[in-house]
Amino acid sequence: MMKWIRWSGLAGFVVVVGLIAALWLLAIGPLMKMAVEKYGSEAVGAQVNVEEISLGFSPLSLTITGVQVADKDAPMENLVSFDTAVATLEPFPLLLGHIIIPDVKLSGVGIGTTRQYSGALSFDSNEQQVEVEKDKLDEDTATENVTESDSTADSQVLPSADEILNRETLLTSVHGEAFEGAYKLHKKAIDDAISSLPNEQGLKNYEADLNRILKGKFKSVDDFKQRKKEFDALKAQFKKDKQAIADAKMAVKNGKADLEQKWSQLKDAPKQDLTNLKGKYTLDGVGASNLAALLFGEDVGGYAETALSYYEKLRPLLVDDEAKAEKQALLDQRLNGRLVHFKSDNPLPDFWIKTLSFSLTLPEFPQDSGSLGQVIVKVQDITQQQDVINAPIKLWVTGQNLKDISSLAITGVLDHRTSTGSDSFSLDLKQWQLNNLKLGVAGLTLLSSNTNVQGKVVFVDEQMNLVGKGLFNQTKFGSKKTNTFAKEMVAALKSVEQFTVSMSAEGAVTSPSVSLKSDLDNQLKVAFDQRLDEKQAELENKLKEKLNDKLLSYGGKYTEQLKALNLTEGSLKDKGKALEKLGKAKLSSYEDQLKAEAAAKEAEIRAKAEAEEQRAKEKLEAEKAKLKAEEERAKAKLEAEKAKAEAKAKAEAEEKRKELERKAKEKLKKIFG
Amino acid sequence: MFNLLAKFLKLLNGDASPGQISLGFAFALFVGLTPFFSLHNLIILFLVCVIRVNLGAFFLGSAVFTLIAFIVDPLMISVGESLLNNPDLTSLWTGLYQSDVWRAFKFNHTLLLGSVVTASVLFIPMVIVSRIIISVYRERLMKWFEKLQISKMIKASKFYKAYEKLGELS
Numbered sequence: 001m002m003k004w005i006r007w008s009g010l011a012g013f014v015v016v017v018g019l020i021a022a023l024w025l026l027a028i029g030p031l032m033k034m035a036v037e038k039y040g041s042e043a044v045g046a047q048v049n050v051e052e053i054s055l056g057f058s059p060l061s062l063t064i065t066g067v068q069v070a071d072k073d074a075p076m077e078n079l080v081s082f083d084t085a086v087a088t089l090e091p092f093p094l095l096l097g098h099i100i101i102p103d104v105k106l107s108g109v110g111i112g113t114t115r116q117y118s119g120a121l122s123f124d125s126n127e128q129q130v131e132v133e134k135d136k137l138d139e140d141t142a143t144e145n146v147t148e149s150d151s152t153a154d155s156q157v158l159p160s161a162d163e164i165l166n167r168e169t170l171l172t173s174v175h176g177e178a179f180e181g182a183y184k185l186h187k188k189a190i191d192d193a194i195s196s197l198p199n200e201q202g203l204k205n206y207e208a209d210l211n212r213i214l215k216g217k218f219k220s221v222d223d224f225k226q227r228k229k230e231f232d233a234l235k236a237q238f239k240k241d242k243q244a245i246a247d248a249k250m251a252v253k254n255g256k257a258d259l260e261q262k263w264s265q266l267k268d269a270p271k272q273d274l275t276n277l278k279g280k281y282t283l284d285g286v287g288a289s290n291l292a293a294l295l296f297g298e299d300v301g302g303y304a305e306t307a308l309s310y311y312e313k314l315r316p317l318l319v320d321d322e323a324k325a326e327k328q329a330l331l332d333q334r335l336n337g338r339l340v341h342f343k344s345d346n347p348l349p350d351f352w353i354k355t356l357s358f359s360l361t362l363p364e365f366p367q368d369s370g371s372l373g374q375v376i377v378k379v380q381d382i383t384q385q386q387d388v389i390n391a392p393i394k395l396w397v398t399g400q401n402l403k404d405i406s407s408l409a410i411t412g413v414l415d416h417r418t419s420t421g422s423d424s425f426s427l428d429l430k431q432w433q434l435n436n437l438k439l440g441v442a443g444l445t446l447l448s449s450n451t452n453v454q455g456k457v458v459f460v461d462e463q464m465n466l467v468g469k470g471l472f473n474q475t476k477f478g479s480k481k482t483n484t485f486a487k488e489m490v491a492a493l494k495s496v497e498q499f500t501v502s503m504s505a506e507g508a509v510t511s512p513s514v515s516l517k518s519d520l521d522n523q524l525k526v527a528f529d530q531r532l533d534e535k536q537a538e539l540e541n542k543l544k545e546k547l548n549d550k551l552l553s554y555g556g557k558y559t560e561q562l563k564a565l566n567l568t569e570g571s572l573k574d575k576g577k578a579l580e581k582l583g584k585a586k587l588s589s590y591e592d593q594l595k596a597e598a599a600a601k602e603a604e605i606r607a608k609a610e611a612e613e614q615r616a617k618e619k620l621e622a623e624k625a626k627l628k629a630e631e632e633r634a635k636a637k638l639e640a641e642k643a644k645a646e647a648k649a650k651a652e653a654e655e656k657r658k659e660l661e662r663k664a665k666e667k668l669k670k671i672f673g
Numbered sequence: 674m675f676n677l678l679a680k681f682l683k684l685l686n687g688d689a690s691p692g693q694i695s696l697g698f699a700f701a702l703f704v705g706l707t708p709f710f711s712l713h714n715l716i717i718l719f720l721v722c723v724i725r726v727n728l729g730a731f732f733l734g735s736a737v738f739t740l741i742a743f744i745v746d747p748l749m750i751s752v753g754e755s756l757l758n759n760p761d762l763t764s765l766w767t768g769l770y771q772s773d774v775w776r777a778f779k780f781n782h783t784l785l786l787g788s789v790v791t792a793s794v795l796f797i798p799m800v801i802v803s804r805i806i807i808s809v810y811r812e813r814l815m816k817w818f819e820k821l822q823i824s825k826m827i828k829a830s831k832f833y834k835a836y837e838k839l840g841e842l843s
Contacts, residue, residue: 009722092773095712337708337750337784340757342770 029053032062044079046070047119060089062101070119071112078115082358083108098348106358109377162546168277171269172547179262186255193248198241209234249573270547277543311423311459311509349385356382359400373402375410386417395425406431422460427468429453434472443481444489450474455503464512466505473498496520680733685810689727695803697721697730699796704731705738706749707788712778745791746784753787 032053040048051066068081084107090100198206213231218224356379362372380394392415399408412425430452437446455468477493479486499520505512684694703717721731742749757766769775779785810818 004725006723006725009724013719013722090773092777095777096779337746337753337782337787339779340754340766340781340783342763342767342781344767344770346771346773348773348776 025055028055036064040069041121044069044072046072046075046079046121049119060091060094062087062089068113068115068119070115072120075118075120076115078110078113078119081108081110081113082106087353093348096348097350099351100348101353102355104353104356106356109358109360111360168273170273170547171276172266172273175262175266175269179259179266182258182262186251186259189251190248190255193244193251196244197248198244202241206234206238270544273547274540274543347389349383349388351383351385352389353379353382355380362399362402370403372405374400375408376400386415390417392417404433404435405429420461422458424456424458426456427453439477443479443486444493445478445480446472447476447478448474449476457505459509462509463507464505464509466503466512468503470501470503471498472501475499493520680729684727684729684733685807686815689729691804691807691811692800693725693727694730694807695800696724697727698734698803699799700726701731701734701738702792702795702799703789704735705740706742706745706792708782708785709739711785713789742788746788749787749791750783751787752791753783753785756786756790757781757783 029052033050036050036053037048047068047070049066049068049070050064052064054063055061056063062085064085064087065083067085069079071077071079085104087101087104090102093100209230213227213234218227357377359374359376361374364371375397378396378398381389381391382393383389386392392413395410395412395414397408397410397412399405402408407428407430409428410425412423414423415421416423432451432453434446434449434451437449438444439446450473451470452473453468453470455466457464457466457468459465475493475496475498477490477496479490499518501516501518501520503514503516505514507513700717700721704714707714720726721728756762766781769780780789
């Protein structure tokens with residue numbers, strides 16, 4: 001038996017396998033780091049940075065440190081970051097290429113943390129930088145606007161026209177900037193093209209040169225050659241200038257078409273802006289919600305927007321279209337074989353985190369009041385192939401060490417087992433002691449309130465449906481402002497001890513139709529209806545004026561420039577025609593000139609001969625015509641005589657017949673008479 | 674092709690044991706007919722290294738069976754399909770499917786299962802038949818074959834000489 005065993009082979013096998021395993025173990029960390037950074041960046045659209053990935057063996061586990069996932073829209077911020085993640089791994093599925101992680105624990109989790117360097121991907125780093133700067137600018141402007149609005153809100157219920165125009169993204173501004181940019185671009189192109197055109201004097205010089213070259217006969221072959229050389233040079237210059245004119249014409253034509261289109265968009269923009277703003281800042285069904293939104297400040301809207309933006313970023317990661325397509329392709333490729341799946345208590349998707357848990361510090365609310373405390377987040381069954389494990393992703397967020405809140409619970413179910421997919425979240429917040437919450441109008445502050453909030457949001461196929469309700473008990477309002485309106489407002493609110501705010505949002509996730517209703521609105525509405533109507537009309541007029549001013553600021557000075565472009569186009573056409581005419585001139589060779597002279601003489605002789613021949617022909621024709629006329633006359637005479645004779649013979653025959661008849665009648669009379 | 678033929682002749686005409694050669698061919702069935710990067714092939718490689726199997730026969734056989742696999746793959750797939758879809762065997766497959774170890778072997782892949790089953794079925798016949806053929810060849814045909822012109826040509830080729838040298842070295 002022992003003679004069948006090859007000991008050297010056994011040793012060789014062990015050494016080779018050991019070497020491969022050692023190399024794999026050395027390389028796996030850096031390889032995984034590279035893979036996570038590469039594919040993570042591709043999935044998120046921004047840099048994913050990992051400090052280190054190391055492997056542990058008892059049990060098989062991965063430790064990932066220093067992870068930063070940059071925010072695509074704000075590359076100097078992290079979408080999410082964490083200090084350490086410890087993940088246990090199942091070894092056998094790993095051999096099949098399935099990453100099954102029974103448990104992940106994260107520590108040092110942060111959301112929206114600042115990065116030390118930009119997280120934009122290299123290919124669009126410039127674009128991202130511009131966006132970051134733009135975001136910064138927007139933020140600065142917004143901050144300024146908030147300050148301004150605070151000061152102006154003293155005397156107004158609705159925001160001023162200036163506030164609205166600064167707050168909203170106006171089509172007039174967008175199209176105005178686009179028009180301005182396009183105008184500068186085309187102007188430069190046209191100026192460049194025009195600078196290389198011949199001027200009027202240049203055209204006159206061409207004509208003079210051309211006349212000098214073409215006038216008079218060639219005195220000799222040298223004279224001809226000299227003129228020919230000059231003529232060729234002139235022709236080359238013509239050609240160049242003609243091309244320059246064609247280029248300039250094209251530049252003007254393109255510029256004109258583009259600017260006309262942008263101008264027409266710009267002209268329509270104020271009208272559209274006004275319609276949009278009127279719908280938003282009125283007290284109709286939709287507009288009333290905005291008054292409530294103004295009252296409760298921009299904080300709520302801001303947090304909702306942030307939550308939605310996180311959901312928007314997360315959603316594409318939940319749907320594994322690529323995996324589904326691959327699965328179909330695998331089914332189609334029968335020749336390579338296929339995997340047959342059976343019912344299992346142990347399904348294996350490509351990637352599956354069974355449990356993920358971490359703690360997170362809550363943001364401040366209201367602002368500058370310190371964090372609300374911490375939440376423990378637990379997520380179960382994170383995978384892109386929910387159909388394989390037949391379970392949705394489940395989320396539980398529970399408050400811990402909360403400040404001024406009795407309890408906080410958020411639950412979520414992200415179900416993408418079917419192609420439509422449905423994600424739902426619910427929020428239950430109890431006994432939240434709200435203090436000094438600044439409201440958006442007249443320096444109003446919600447001094448204290450015991451608040452309960454409940455809400456549910458469902459996302460189905462990029463459509464959302466949100467219903468939320470906040471119950472504010474034991475409310476107390478106040479205002480630091482001393483103007484009449486603030487006083488009136490505080491007085492009206494004094495009797496209010498309890499009110500509710502209901503929020504609903506439905507429609508596309510990117511632009512849901514939001515409605516915020518409050519019974520507080522009704523109470524205030526009655527008191528301020530009349531004042532609001534007046535303000536509304538005033539605001540609309542102001543908006544109209546401001547929008548027209550804006551249009552003029554973009555468009556006014558360019559109307560003349562557009563006319564000038566038309567003139568330039570006409571002048572270029574004239575220049576083109578003039579050059580065309582000059583370009584048609586021809587210079588023949590000296591031999592051609594001699595040939596032409598001989599040909600001219602020959603043509604003259606030929607013309608003379610032809611004229612002679614023509615004259616003889618005409619004479620002959622006249623003779624012929626005369627003879628023919630005489631012949632005609634003779635023929636006519638003959639015909640007349642013939643007709644006369646026939647008539648005579650006919651008369652005689654008639655007479656004879658009558659005579660015979662008469663004789664016959666007489667004979668008959670005699671016989672019977 | 675000439676290379677393969679020279680290798681084959683060297684093997685047949687050498688003094689390697691017919692049992693080791695035939696075992697080499699039999700193990701080659703697995704590596705050649707089944708997808709190479711599979712866990713079971715690691716076991717086959719381990720056995721080939723540890724058991725005194727003729728390595729020349731194993732590598733030669735692997736090359737030949739890999740070529741054959743291109744032709745018979747559809748057949749293997751249909752064998753795998755029929756086995757995996759056989760209602761009588763569903764409980765067996767479902768049982769194995771619950772184990773991560775068995776799934777690591779990808780037993781539920783039609784081509785892999787079909788080819789492994791085929792190779793297993795052919796293993797014993799391959800050992801017996803190739804052993805008989807080698808013995809018969811060496812006893813009755815080797816001398817006659819060596820006299821043939823083609824045999825001389827192959828023996829004169831640089832491949833054959835190179836293999837012969839390698840054989841001497843090993």
